[in-house]
Amino acid sequence: MNVILSADDIGLTESITDGIAGCVQKGTVSSVSVVANGYAFEHAIRKIRETRPCLVSVHLNTVECPPLADPRDIPDLLDLRGHLHLRFFKTLVKFVFSARSKRDSLRAQFKTEYRAQITRVQDALGPSTPIRVDSHQHLHMIPFLFDILMELNREFHFAYVRIPREPFLLSTQLIREWRIYRPSSIVKNLVLRGLAWRNGKKITRRGIPHSDLFLGIMFPGPCRPELTAHLLDLVLGKRVEASTCVEILFHPGRASAEERGFWQRRALADYYLSEERDRDAVRVDHAQERLRNSSKLRSTTLGA
Numbered sequence: 001m002n003v004i005l006s007a008d009d010i011g012l013t014e015s016i017t018d019g020i021a022g023c024v025q026k027g028t029v030s031s032v033s034v035v036a037n038g039y040a041f042e043h044a045i046r047k048i049r050e051t052r053p054c055l056v057s058v059h060l061n062t063v064e065c066p067p068l069a070d071p072r073d074i075p076d077l078l079d080l081r082g083h084l085h086l087r088f089f090k091t092l093v094k095f096v097f098s099a100r101s102k103r104d105s106l107r108a109q110f111k112t113e114y115r116a117q118i119t120r121v122q123d124a125l126g127p128s129t130p131i132r133v134d135s136h137q138h139l140h141m142i143p144f145l146f147d148i149l150m151e152l153n154r155e156f157h158f159a160y161v162r163i164p165r166e167p168f169l170l171s172t173q174l175i176r177e178w179r180i181y182r183p184s185s186i187v188k189n190l191v192l193r194g195l196a197w198r199n200g201k202k203i204t205r206r207g208i209p210h211s212d213l214f215l216g217i218m219f220p221g222p223c224r225p226e227l228t229a230h231l232l233d234l235v236l237g238k239r240v241e242a243s244t245c246v247e248i249l250f251h252p253g254r255a256s257a258e259e260r261g262f263w264q265r266r267a268l269a270d271y272y273l274s275e276e277r278d279r280d281a282v283r284v285d286h287a288q289e290r291l292r293n294s295s296k297l298r299s300t301t302l303g304a
Contacts, residue, residue, distance in 0.1 A: 001236065002245045004031050004211075005287055007252050008059055008134070009272075011035040011044030013262060016253030016272065021047040023252050023281060028288040031247075033059035033134050036117035037068050037084070039262055045124045057132035057160070058121045060114055060140055062086050064268065068116035074109040076102075081264075084113070088137045088188075095144055103144070111148045118156055130159030138164050138217075141195040150202060161203055162247060164214040165196035169234045177227060181218055189217045209245070213238075216249025225279065228286035252281035 007020045011034045023029040032053045034044050038061070048056060062077055062084045071082055076094075079085040086094065095106055122131060133140065133149060140149055141164065149161065166189050174180075203210050215235065235246060254277035255262075255269075263269040
């Protein structure tokens with residue numbers, strides 16, 4: 001079993017980047033996902049070169065921040081400030097309820113911005129760097145966006161694409177700790193599991209490496225760090241092939257109070273400044289420690 005401990009959002013702000021880089025330096029995080037159009041992209045590239053995480057992915061982002069493509073080429077992706085602003089369900093609804101010509105235009109606009117973001121990361125890290133891909137709020141799992149990725153694969157030959165297929169874990173202890181599961185996370189997981197079935201078949205046919213199991217939509221959630229070991233035991237106890245790839249997602253980077261001005265939406269600002277992100281740094285420590293002490297470690301590769 002191949003276990004990857006990932007941290008998203010490096011490059012979004014300097015404080016978030018520094019928090020994630022600290023985890024990489026400690027050896028707890030093996031993979032980072034960089035926001036190419038983040039407010040601290042250059043800072044993130046410097047930190048990546050300093051700390052040398054095992055794996056680096058492009059964290060495709062059309063949810064926030066200024067675009068990298070020419071704004072004139074992607075008008076439907078921008079708000080009045082000229083920033084990207086399309087969240088998961090807003091993107092899905094916008095596409096489904098558009099006429100065919102508008103859908104074609106949206107496809108072209110997303111493809112233009114995706115290409116610009118992937119190219120920026122590739123140029124910064126060097127042409128020999130394998131291109132791994134995931135996305136902010138898992139937008140790349142929306143069918144028309146996933147199909148765009150499959151088209152871009154012809155240009156970039158992706159080394160890995162995240163497929164967030166999270167199992168519903170059940171045990172007596174988790175039943176007692178039922179409060180760790182948010183209703184919104186359960187709904188989101190159900191939607192993504194359905195999309196993973198559809199997209200998983202497409203990516204398997206193309207032979208692109210991807211995650212077979214994923215934790216991070218409902219796990220770790222607001223759970224106590226002490227529960228991390230139990231959750232990992234449930235995953236590692238599954239009967240799977242030795243080649244199975246399990247990606248476990250954390251958000252250990254926390255924005256500073258001085259960075260609040262980056263976000264007009266209060267919900268986003270509260271999310272990035274949440275103490276939950278500090279606790280995620282503790283959770284990833286517990287996860288790494290549990291993996292190191294696991295009797296199954298001989299069949300588990302951390303980040304490789």
